[in-house]
Amino acid sequence: MVRSSNGKDLLNKLKIISGKIAAKAEKIYWFGPINEKVVAAAWHQIEYIRQLSDNPDKEIVIYLKSNGGDPYAALAFYELVRINNVNLKVVATGMVASAGIIIMLAAKKIAITENSYLLLHGGSLVSPYVAPRDIEEIEREKRVIDNINKQVEKLLAKRIDSQLAKRYCRKEAILDAKAAKEVGLVDEII
Numbered sequence: 001m002v003r004s005s006n007g008k009d010l011l012n013k014l015k016i017i018s019g020k021i022a023a024k025a026e027k028i029y030w031f032g033p034i035n036e037k038v039v040a041a042a043w044h045q046i047e048y049i050r051q052l053s054d055n056p057d058k059e060i061v062i063y064l065k066s067n068g069g070d071p072y073a074a075l076a077f078y079e080l081v082r083i084n085n086v087n088l089k090v091v092a093t094g095m096v097a098s099a100g101i102i103i104m105l106a107a108k109k110i111a112i113t114e115n116s117y118l119l120l121h122g123g124s125l126v127s128p129y130v131a132p133r134d135i136e137e138i139e140r141e142k143r144v145i146d147n148i149n150k151q152v153e154k155l156l157a158k159r160i161d162s163q164l165a166k167r168y169c170r171k172e173a174i175l176d177a178k179a180a181k182e183v184g185l186v187d188e189i190i
Contacts, residue, residue: 026053028062034069034099039077046086061089062107068098071123071148078155081106091190092116092180105155110186112177118185120156120168120175122149160184 028045032038042062050056081088090107097119104110104118112118123145149169156165160183167173180186 026058026060028060030062030103031065034066034071034074034077034103036070036073036076038069039073043077043080046081046088050086057087059087059089059109061091062103063091063093064096064100064103065092065094066096066098066100066103068100068119071099071102071152074099074102075148075151078102078106092118092186095119097121102152102155105159109188110159111188111190112180112186114177114189116177118175118180119172121172122152122169156185
């Protein structure tokens, strides 16, 4: 038990301890699917790191390995990073695919490890969790997916050639680290 004759003194000691933890805890390891719960947890970690830091502009690094997931959750994360002006760096490890690419695009700096890959593709109506539906519902869903593809295309076009971004949102592409660097999708290979 910590004892202190002065509550303020104890609070100052805790701030110092927390500051030391934050200095070491500026990294987030995000390995797995993209969904609302994982996005919320990652966002809470970012906010926690920023609150403990003396420098709100301190770079936060996310090591990301994801086969994708919910594009809506990924877009929400992208917007949170943008609106809150987070100094974020993402390091792609292993494979970053699908909605993971949207998470990666939220960063001001993007790195990839030399033996990693990126998988880019457009949205899909195919889901093993949804039973076949009527044609109107499928057409509605297609319009929504087309809109998501256009949003992702715009995000990609902020980093790479717009025609290439369009191609990646229409046809699947797998890029190794070197190819990702060559097209400008990543800033560095580590």
